[in-house]
Amino acid sequence: MMQWEQLLSLKRQGDTNKRIRSEQDETRLGFEVDYDRVIFSSAFRSLQDKTQVIPLSKTSFVHTRLTHSLEVSVVGRSLGRAVGKSVLEKYPHLQKTHGYQFNDFGAIVAAAALAHDIGNPPFGHSGEKAIGDFFLNGPGKRFQAYLTPKEYQDLCDFEGNANGLKILTETKHGVEGGLRLSYATLGAFMKYPKHSLPKRPTSHVADKKYGVFQSDVAIFSEVALELGLFSRGEAGFCRHPLTYLVEAADDICYTIIDFEDGINLGLIEEEVALEYLVNLVKNSLQTEKYRLLIKASDRLAYLRSLAIGTLIDEAVSIFLKYEEDILKGEFEEPLLNKSVYKAQIDDIIKISIEKVYQSREVTDKEIAGYKILTTLLEVITATFERKLLGTQGHYDHLVLRETSIQLPDSHNYYDFLIEICNYISRLTDGNALSLFKKIKGEID
Numbered sequence: 001m002m003q004w005e006q007l008l009s010l011k012r013q014g015d016t017n018k019r020i021r022s023e024q025d026e027t028r029l030g031f032e033v034d035y036d037r038v039i040f041s042s043a044f045r046s047l048q049d050k051t052q053v054i055p056l057s058k059t060s061f062v063h064t065r066l067t068h069s070l071e072v073s074v075v076g077r078s079l080g081r082a083v084g085k086s087v088l089e090k091y092p093h094l095q096k097t098h099g100y101q102f103n104d105f106g107a108i109v110a111a112a113a114l115a116h117d118i119g120n121p122p123f124g125h126s127g128e129k130a131i132g133d134f135f136l137n138g139p140g141k142r143f144q145a146y147l148t149p150k151e152y153q154d155l156c157d158f159e160g161n162a163n164g165l166k167i168l169t170e171t172k173h174g175v176e177g178g179l180r181l182s183y184a185t186l187g188a189f190m191k192y193p194k195h196s197l198p199k200r201p202t203s204h205v206a207d208k209k210y211g212v213f214q215s216d217v218a219i220f221s222e223v224a225l226e227l228g229l230f231s232r233g234e235a236g237f238c239r240h241p242l243t244y245l246v247e248a249a250d251d252i253c254y255t256i257i258d259f260e261d262g263i264n265l266g267l268i269e270e271e272v273a274l275e276y277l278v279n280l281v282k283n284s285l286q287t288e289k290y291r292l293l294i295k296a297s298d299r300l301a302y303l304r305s306l307a308i309g310t311l312i313d314e315a316v317s318i319f320l321k322y323e324e325d326i327l328k329g330e331f332e333e334p335l336l337n338k339s340v341y342k343a344q345i346d347d348i349i350k351i352s353i354e355k356v357y358q359s360r361e362v363t364d365k366e367i368a369g370y371k372i373l374t375t376l377l378e379v380i381t382a383t384f385e386r387k388l389l390g391t392q393g394h395y396d397h398l399v400l401r402e403t404s405i406q407l408p409d410s411h412n413y414y415d416f417l418i419e420i421c422n423y424i425s426r427l428t429d430g431n432a433l434s435l436f437k438k439i440k441g442e443i444d
Contacts, residue, residue, distance in 0.1 A: 001327040004091055005098050006228040007240060008108070008184050013169065013177030013219065022099030031107035034185040035073070038115045041179060043167050044069070047117060049428035051124040051369075052258070063261055065117045068253060073114040075312060076249035080109030082316040083245060087323070109245045111181065112188035116246060119164025121425040122432045123369030130373040131158040131421055139378055146413035153196035154213050155417060161191050161211045163425050166418075169219045172406065187227045187240035190220075191247060194236025201235045204332045205247075211236075215418050230329040238329030241319075248315040248335045256307050259348050262356035263300060270296045276351065277303035280344040281310050314339050369429070372436040376424060379439050380405070384416050402438070 010019035010030045024030055038044050047066035063071075084105025087094070094100045121127035134140040135155040144152050154162070168186065169178045181189075192211035200207055212220040229237040259276075262268040274296065278285060284306060293299045318335045325331040336345060356362065383399045386392040388411055392400075405423045408415035427435070 001324065002228050002230065002238075002241070002329070004087060004094055004327075005100075006226075007187065007242070008094075008098075008100055008104060009182065009187075009226055011183045011226055012180045014180065019182075020099075021104070024099070029104070029107065030182050031104055031111060031185060034111035034179075034181045035107065035114060037179045037181060038111055038118070038168075041118075043118050043426060044115070046426060046428050046431075049430045050117075050120065050122055051127075051429055052261075063257055065120060068257065069114055069117050071257060072116060072246075072249045072253045073110045075252055075308060076113030076246055077106040077110035078312050079106075079245040079249055079315055079319075080242065081106035082312070083242075083319050086316075086320050090323075105242065108182075108184050108188050109242050109249070111185045112242070112246045113249050115164060115168060115181075115185075115189055116191070116250060117160065117164070119162070119167050119425060120160035121158075121163075121373065122427050122429045123366060123373065126366040126369055127373055127425075128158050128160055130370045131377065131424065132156050133370075134374055134377045135417075138374065140381060140417075143381075143413055143417060147417075148214070148414075150195055150197045151214050151414040153199065154210075154414075155421065157196055157199070157210065158421055159192075159196070159209055159211070160425070161209060162196075162213045162216070163422060165190065165212055165220065166216050166422060167426075169216065183223045183226045184240075184242075186223045187229065188242040188246055190223070190240065191243055192236075193220075193224060193229065193239060194232070195234075198234060202332075204235075205334055206232075206239050206332075207235060213418055215415065232329070239326075241323070241326045244319060244326060244331070244335050245315070248311075248319075251334060251336050252308055252311045252315070255311075255345055255348055255352075256304055258352050258356060260300065260304055262352055265356070265361070267355045267359050267361075268351060270300070272351075274299055274303060276344070276348050277307055280341055280348070281306040284310055311336065311339070311341065311345075314341060369432075372432050373424060375436055375439060376427075376432065377420070380420050380423075381417065384420060388413075388416065402435070 008021070010021060019030060047069055048064055050065040052063040052065050052068045081102055084102035087105065088100065088102055121131060132155070135143065135152070140155065167178065168181055168189065171177055190211050192206055192209045194207060194210050195212060196210040224237040227240060229240060232238055259268065259273065263270055263273045281303060290299065290302065293302055315335045318338045319326070322331050336342065339345065379399060380403060383392065383396040386396055387400070403423060405419060408419055
């Protein structure tokens with residue numbers, strides 16, 4: 001089994017001395033520093049203008065990636081603390097010998113959850129698809145001949161999780177090791193600890209997507225080995241146990257909160273929505289209190305709070321039941337797949353898909369986002385290609401000045417293509433739209 005004392009490593013990139021938990025300053029704990037570093041980073045701040053569900057939405061009560069991430073971190077902290085309390089009771093040496101506290105678990109999960117969307121491009125998941133399609137079916141296919149199979153797959157299946165690891169760990173603009181988060185937090189962040197190939201080698205949840213670009217394999221492997229994550233051969237490594245809690249926090253929030261956004265946007269009827277939520281929380285619903293709530297918005301807020309609390313308790317219970325299987329790397333699905341509420345969760349997600357994700361408002365704006373990102377990729381990759389070949393013109397100089405992309409020292413195609421994709425991913429929805437208009441010759 002994996003060992004908790006190794007999984008809770010405080011090590012950071014570039015450390016020469018070992019960080020001991022019992023020697024930590026309790027007023028400035030390393031895992032809490034991780035949270036602070038994420039929240040003050042420019043990549044995190046940009047999430048305030050990135051789509052969660054509704055691209056380019058001007059409606060104030062609809063969630064952005066930033067508000068979603070904050071909520072996931074709050075849920076994650078609760079999950080981590082509850083699990084940590086039971087883990088320390090089961091393995092008392094973690095506290096007595098090493099000095100770990102149950103809040104450490106909460107701090108790790110909260111920081112990893114806060115960062116979980118930090119690598120996602122503009123315009124939601126359609127942004128990832130737009131980048132991938134550019135290389136798989138679009139003009140970017142011309143680069144395949146210059147790339148290894150894994151490098152090309154990184155681009156064709158451009159993955160926000162892998163890009164997030166790059167943002168968190170990459171030395172850039174003279175900043176060594178990115179945010180230099182603890183390896184425990186980085187491990188919990190790595191939702192899919194594998195390369196882009198082989199693609200979906202098993203039905204294990206860790207193989208659903210991938211979590212590392214070829215440019216970042218060294219730090220990825222260093223983190224996994226430091227934490228004692230089991231190797232899964234060519235498929236990569238098994239998950240850090242706390243990753244299951246980060247995933248559960250995300251699942252809880254998008255299940256309930258996206259549903260709530262759909263209600264607030266008028267895409268889901270209030271009475272129908274309340275009925276679905278009541279079905280989820282009926283075992284803990286205080287009927288008299290609920291009946292006293294006159295306004296539908298108050299009923300919705302009460303049911304949302306109850307639903308999140310119910311699912312937090314459920315996820316903790318499932319984790320603790322299967323904790324030894326998780327430590328062996330043998331637990332193969334998201335925690336909530338084992339939930340007694342799975343049918344109710346699936347019903348809510350089904351309604352969200354039909355009424356929100358596939359709504360005309362979302363579809364129309366995803367199409368616009370697709371066109372915006374494809375155009376940016378066409379112009380910027382062509383500009384950098386001409387620069388590599390030494391044939392750039394005045395327009396190329398203008399594009400380079402506008403984008404301020406940090407050129408890699410090498411003349412390796414993969415390096416500059418990943419750098420371009422990373423630049424695109426860091427744009428907010430508004431930044432991407434503004435740059436698109438400039439390229440199209442539209443002057444405000």
